[in-house]
Amino acid sequence: MAKINLLPWRDELRVKRNNEFIAYCVGALLLGVTAAGGGWFYYDQKLQDQEQANQLIISTNQNLDVQLKSLDGLQEQRDAIVERMKLIQGLQTQRPIAVHLIDEIVRVTPSDMYVTKFVRTGDKFTIEGKAASPNTVAELLRNLEASPWYRNAFMNSFLAAEEKKDKTPSSLIPRIEESYGTFTVTVDLDQIAQPVLSEQQPQAAETTTQGATS
Structure with missing residues (x-):
């Protein structure tokens, strides 16, 4: 005798398949969320x-x-240091020449004269001082012309000392320099020294020296 299942198996199968579908969907959703979270992370x-x-x-x-x-200022600092080094080297080179020029002035200055100012402008020098007479200044000019360091010596002026109306001596010991006249002499640098000083810019240097007096 054949067995007949009268139970609602189709409904149970439908419910089972729905549950499986829902489970698959939830699993897929969870898997998608996990994958998306992993990708986002x-x-x-x-x-x-x-x-x-x-x-x-x-x-x-x-x-x-x-x-x-x-570093922007390093190049300027370097250039400034290089210029300073060049200036120092130039001064070191000029030092012997300057010493020779001063020594030569002392050597050619007559005994009855003393120099109060020695000014250099470029290759020209101006000498001011006091001398006993114009002949003393003329002797200075001859000595400068004979010097290997100077040339074109010229006396610009000589002003004799004014006689004092008051004959009372200003000190216990009379000073012979009080009777000296003032003079101004210009002289040029000789050609033997010009090549050494050619790189130096024209400048004015002033020194004061005291010569011997008789």
């Missing part, structure tokens, strides 16, 4: 790493900008 880490790298680059560029700004 991965790319978020990548983004953070990239942002950190960008921040490092920005900070490095800022440090380099600061260093470059500090």
Whole structure:
């Protein structure tokens, strides 16, 4: 005798399949959410790493900008140091010449004369002082012309000392220099010294020396 199932098996099968479908959907949803969360976390880490790298680059560029700004003045400082070294070397080179020029003035100055001012402007010198007479100044001119360091000596002026109406001596011991007249002499630098001084810019140097008096 055949068995006949009169139970509602179709409904149970339908419910079972619906449950399985719902379970598959929930599983797929969970899997999708997990995959999406994993992908988001991965790319978020990548983004953070990239942002950190960008921040490092920005900070490095800022440090380099600061260093470059500090380097801007190095070239000017270097040029200033080089110019200073050249000036010092030039002064070292000029020192023997200047010593010779001063020594030569002392050597050619007559005994009854003394120099109060010695001014240099370029290759021309101006000598001021006091002398016993114009003949003493003329002797100075001859000595300058005979010197290997000077040429074109010329007396610009000679002003005799004024006689004092009051004959009372100004000191217990009379000073012979009080009767000296004032003079001004110009002289040029000789050609043997010009090549050494050619690189130096024209300048005025003033020195005061006291010569021997008789």
